[in-house]
Amino acid sequence: MIKAFKDVFGNNKNVRLKLLVDNLYSNDGMKTTEERLKKYNLESDNIEVIHFVDRQKYIELLQTSDVLLSCSRGEGWNLPLIEAIACGIPTICSNWGAQLEFAKDVSRLVDIKEELPAGEGIEGNFFEPDFEHLKEVMLDVYNNNDRYYKISKEKPHTS
Numbered sequence: 196m197i198k199a200f201k202d203v204f205g206n207n208k209n210v211r212l213k214l215l216v217d218n219l220y221s222n223d224g225m226k227t228t229e230e231r232l233k234k235y236n237l238e239s240d241n242i243e244v245i246h247f248v249d250r251q252k253y254i255e256l257l258q259t260s261d262v263l264l265s266c267s268r269g270e271g272w273n274l275p276l277i278e279a280i281a282c283g284i285p286t287i288c289s290n291w292g293a294q295l296e297f298a299k300d301v302s303r304l305v306d307i308k309e310e311l312p313a314g315e316g317i318e319g320n321f322f323e324p325d326f327e328h329l330k331e332v333m334l335d336v337y338n339n340n341d342r343y344y345k346i347s348k349e350k351p352h353t354s
Contacts, residue, residue, distance in 0.1 A: 196266050197237045199329045203337075204241065210337065212242045212264075213256065215275075257282045262336055262343070266305050266329055268321035269313070270294055276302070285343035287332055291322045301347060303336055305329045 197212070204210040216228055225231050228244045248256070257263065263279035263286045270276070273294040279286050280301050288294055290304035298304075308325040336343050 196264060196324075196326075196329065197232070197242065198235075199326045199333065200242070200264070201237060201239055203330045203333050206240050208241060210241055212239075213260070214242060214244050215248075215253075215256070216244075217246055254278075254282070257284065260284050261340060262287060264333070265289075266324045268311075268323055269319075273298075280347065283348045285336055285340065285347045287329075287336060289322060289324045303332050303343060305332050 197214070200212050204212075214228060223231070225234065228246075232238045232242065232244070245256070257279050260279070261284065263276065263284060265273060265276045265279075265286065265288045267289070270289070270292060273288065273292075276286055276288050276294055276298055280298065286298065286302040287305060288298050288302045289307060290299075291307050294302075295304075306325040306328045308323045311321045311323055313319045313321050
């Protein structure tokens with residue numbers, strides 16, 4: 196997702212990606228998101244890492260965001276997506292899984308490219324997003340933010 200963001204927006208100072216992705220249980224030997232960004236050459240002036248924040252700050256971040264990007268290989272119910280929809284901001288998510296129960300008519304959906312084994316010692320499968328499609332979706336939401344903002348305000352209240 197971060198690479199797709201960089202591919203689409205580069206260092207555009209008018210677009211910022213705020214990462215709330217800390218992982219207390221990482222298994223890659225790295226302790227911070229900053230380490231991962233550096234390792235994979237994903238550092239950028241318009242990418243900001245936000246470490247764990249209290250509930251009130253988290254809600255304020257959601258309410259003041261232009262869009263929530265949640266397009267990973269595995270999400271379960273995807274509580275952050277539910278919270279962003281409840282805040283009435285546009286959302287982008289992958290087109291699979293339980294999250295479609297509440298997001299399919301509100302979120303901008305990203306195609307799934309393929310299903311892959313989750314990995315050694317992990318049951319189940321991952322669903323690889325089509326990152327080229329993600330780039331198109333991010334650009335569409337950026338260029339048509341007013342339209343998607345209107346949808347995000349109307350749709351959650353119509354069901």
